[in-house]
Amino acid sequence: MEGEDLLNYVYWGNQPNNNYRYGSAMTVRADQSVQFVNRLMAPGKTLVKWHSAGNYQAQRVVPQLPELLSKQAYQFKAVMKVKPTARVMLRASFYDAQGDVIKEFQAHGNQLTVTCPLEVVSYTVELINLGCWELDFKRLEIADQGTEQNITLPTLSNPIPGQPVSVLLLETRRTSSGIDCNALAKQRFVSNLLPVVIPWQERNDAVDLAKTRIEQAIPDHGRVNLIGTSPTTNALVHQLIDWQPTWHGFTLAPDELPINSRIERYQINYRSDAFWQGAVRLPIMTILQELRDQLGVARPK
Template identity: 30%
Template sequence: MKNVINQVYWDRMSETYLYGTAFKKNAKNEVTFKNKLMPSGKTLISWSSIANYQVAKEVPSLPLLLNGQEYLLKISAKIKPENSAIFGIHFFDIQGNEIDKVIFTDLEQKFKYPPRAVKYTIEIISGGVEEINFKKIQISPLDLEEEVFNDFYPHPIYLNKNSQKEGLILLDDSKRARIIAPFKIKSYVGANLTIGYLSWQNKQHGLELLKDYINEHKDKELVIFSSSADIDESLANSNTLNCTVVYSKAFVDEGYHNLQETYLSKNYREPDQVRMVKEAINYFKE
């Protein structure tokens, strides 16, 4: 099973409460929303899994979910005052009738997508909100390990207990999803191999995110493989650290494509990940 963590941003101004609002959004879709006079009960922002493209000229702002599947929703945000935002997930049948809902104030919530649901929405409602610093919403299958949601997530794919060599293949997430593909390496590799996933919003801080990992492997011969120009740039000062960096021009096939705008598709990136793993294996054979 492939673990897919879909990522949702505050990127729809048409669904945002703007009356009296001070609103800022940076290039990484991080939002600051301020409105001290907003009445309680008003909706700040809403997202939907279905959009009328003919009318709105927009694609759905939420990923499709599987009926009967259990999910975890995590919200990355700072709210002032604390617990003053109310979150709602609403589920609708084919006639457009609401068949269930989940209302909560925590930044993390489990839910089950109803068998009869064909659409769902997510909204943030004011319960006295004055300010929200919002990064993203993550939606994933239930029971993934907590670390998988971090800005840097190292995922070991091959263990060689007799080797002092360590290979870290860095992948930057697409904008809309972190996709952790299952790898089964059957042949011998002369090094330990790990895939490191970097979040779309923070990949420019790659070196900072990696410092603890590099320190934990200071007794190993660590080789870091970069898969994009953005990661190359974030590792520009790595010569101060005890590791070797293989930059993307020497490592990534020219056919590699970073599908930044998609949630999930048949052409989603797994072949590129497989090719990168093969290149890392070949590096340690030389």
């Protein structure tokens, strides 16, 4: 887990023996979230277990967890709702080449910080029951300890009064964010930049999510530029543009949606075949550099 993959997403999954099935009622949704109910499960039992290594030939199990770097600290966070609240525990176990445990970390609740041992060959992560009977589980997030996990909450860094806010709409990939919001905050192309990240699992609620994020960061709305960066976020620009009469939109061509006098198309020099196949490993700085003159804002110094 390195480079621009700052945040990895792991889902419940349906691999053999990775979750507790006795007396359990499970509903797996299209977005890979899981509703799990079992009122008879004893405390201390493992609800679900993920593996970094697998043996497909013998067990039909493939790796579910990303590779970690030795001596690096990581945060594990289970995004879920639990009944009763907090009646769960996360446990991470690290193994050597003989399959023996060399280090184990555990913590009550949905978050756990670990440091990957030097001799590690594989590891597992378990979600353990401490008296809960129902879970609404979305995903397990794995990030560097210094990475802000709550990336969907936008911040407006050093706003310049009197200038419009440029809302950069971004979407995550299925397995990781691939978005460095810290680098975006330091960019020098566009002032008053507000990144709004739409997680893959939240696509169906993208309009309401984007409105909420913008209202949190810009209570008085004012002049806003909405910037689409993908087919999904292009559509979001079209849906949001009429929310406020002072807003203007920019969508990345080709944009097949109906012409709107308050939306401009823009183009970048990028391989369109890879882009339109759904890759969200975006050339974001290239987009900002292309748009800086069109946005009508002063460049930050």
